[in-house]
Amino acid sequence: MKAVVIENDGAVVYKDIPQPDVRPGTVRIKVAVCGICGSDVPRVFDHTAHSYPIVLGHEFAGVIETVGEGVQGLTVGEHVTAAPLVPCHACAQCRRGNYSLCEGYSFIGSREQGAMAEYVTVPAGNVVKIGESIPFEQAATIEPATVALHGLRLARFGAGRSAAVLGCGIIGLYAVQWAKLLGASVVAAIGRGESGLAAARAAGADAAISTIGCPEGELPAGLDKAGYDYVLECSGAGQTMALALQAVAKKGTVCYVGTPKRPMTFPVRLWENINRKECWVTGAWMSYSAPFPGEEWTMAAEHMATGGLKLVPGMVHKTYPMAEAARAFEDIRNGASGRCLLKNEEI
Ligand SMILES: [Zn+2]
Ligand SMILES: [Zn+2]
Structure with a gap:
């Protein structure tokens, strides 16, 4: 599959990499839109990426493409987004429902492969259904x-x-x-x-x-x-x-x-x-509460579906094809663009 790979500090390359595996308890999502978060910019230009090479992207929406073994309640073709935090669900803070404060977490798009790609695999428990009435561009802004x-x-x-x-x-x-x-x-x-x-x-x-x-x-x-x-x-x-x-x-x-x-x-x-x-x-740190990922996510999806939460002009400045991610990052860095989205062509 095609992905935006940060190969090294400042080196943004759109290239072929293997598709992520679908392990038991996970789903693979065909990514429609992925946002570039302010936190991604230093990950590209200021040596703050967790490791190299890495595929960033933690604000995204798309369609379920494959459902892993043991996953219930999710079907191929459903429109979804996903919470990027992958908490351990075992530490003292997780047991209290304070997932944002987890002491042993992973994070989609910084500690594991993110969604600036054709596909991303996430734990089924991270998936949030968005319904078909919410445009992918807006659903990709659910995290903020x-x-x-x-x-x-x-x-x-x-x-x-x-x-x-x-x-x-x-x-x-x-x-x-x-x-x-x-x-x-x-x-x-x-x-x-x-x-x-x-x-x-x-x-x-x-x-x-x-x-x-x-x-x-x-x-x-x-x-x-x-x-x-x-x-x-x-x-x-x-x-x-x-x-x-x-x-x-x-x-x-x-x-x-x-x-x-x-x-x-x-x-x-x-x-x-x-x-x-x-x-x-x-x-406040991130956006999680019990039961994971929390009411923050279910309420946001509901209010986006009813039109209560809107993507008003000015929230997103520009949408680039995924293949032009390098230009998008450069434009953000030199002030030519504010927050922007990357879009896969086929969806
Ligand atoms: Zn973010
Ligand atoms: Zn934990």
């Missing part, structure tokens, strides 16, 4: 949608309260939609570029606020000075990491979903927000 929902769940989000989402990338844009779906009284989205803010409005944000020109330590104009009950930081940029503590209401909750890109310092006045507001601060 589950990450956003996981953050809101960890923040113990409750209906009727206000929310601020910091960062208008795909996770932030899905977080805006989830907050509305889950009954937020008001959702403010905070971002930088006009395209992200326009996407946030299309995603249903009541206000879309830019941080451009806002002096450090101050609140951007348009943000409610009383603060927001839930603040979801989905960018990892220093400015929004800090702003999260300023934007939270007294007794509110901040959930850090984004991961920081460089070291940060918290001046005393900024840190004191945690004390003076008696706010809760938590973090």
Whole structure:
């Protein structure tokens, strides 16, 4: 089969490799669309791949092509996506249902062969049915949608309260939609570029606020000075990491979903927000809960099927043929493209 193989740092080669085996308890999926995640870019250019050669790709959708021995409830031809985390299901965290914190996991598309290929094999328990009404392009973005929902769940989000989402990338844009779906009284989205803010409005944000020109330590104009009950930081940029503590209401909750890109310092006045507001601060990692892979996944598939969760313009910038993956990675690296998808021709 054809696959996008990262042979070495920066060496992206579209070539023939053997099809992955279908072991008992697994299914082989014919990949229709696979996304390039922000986390894949350093895996290609910054020596962070787990090993070489490797086939990346953990955000994907396609059709079941072969069902392995002992697999029940899945049939050839069904439209599916799959959760990429392969937890051990045996460690203390797995036994508590905290699969994201597993101490002995594998991961499709970083520790084992991913979906930037014609076929990928996954454990049957990782498969999520998507139904035929969801376009593959959208189904391939289900993972970031589950990450956003996981953050809101960890923040113990409750209906009727206000929310601020910091960062208008795909996770932030899905977080805006989830907050509305889950009954937020008001959702403010905070971002930088006009395209992200326009996407946030299309995603249903009541206000879309830019941080451009806002002096450090101050609140951007348009943000409610009383603060927001839930603040979801989905960018990892220093400015929004800090702003999260300023934007939270007294007794509110901040959930850090984004991961920081460089070291940060918290001046005393900024840190004191945690004390003076008696706010809760938590973090989120990936998107799993019991029973595996969790409600994050089943709810995302349901809401995509009903149209509650939308792939709004601006969430994905470009779709490339799988064979042109090298160009896609290069375009992302030099800023010519944002988040993009790779598509196999035949499906
Ligand atoms: Zn990802
Ligand atoms: Zn485990």
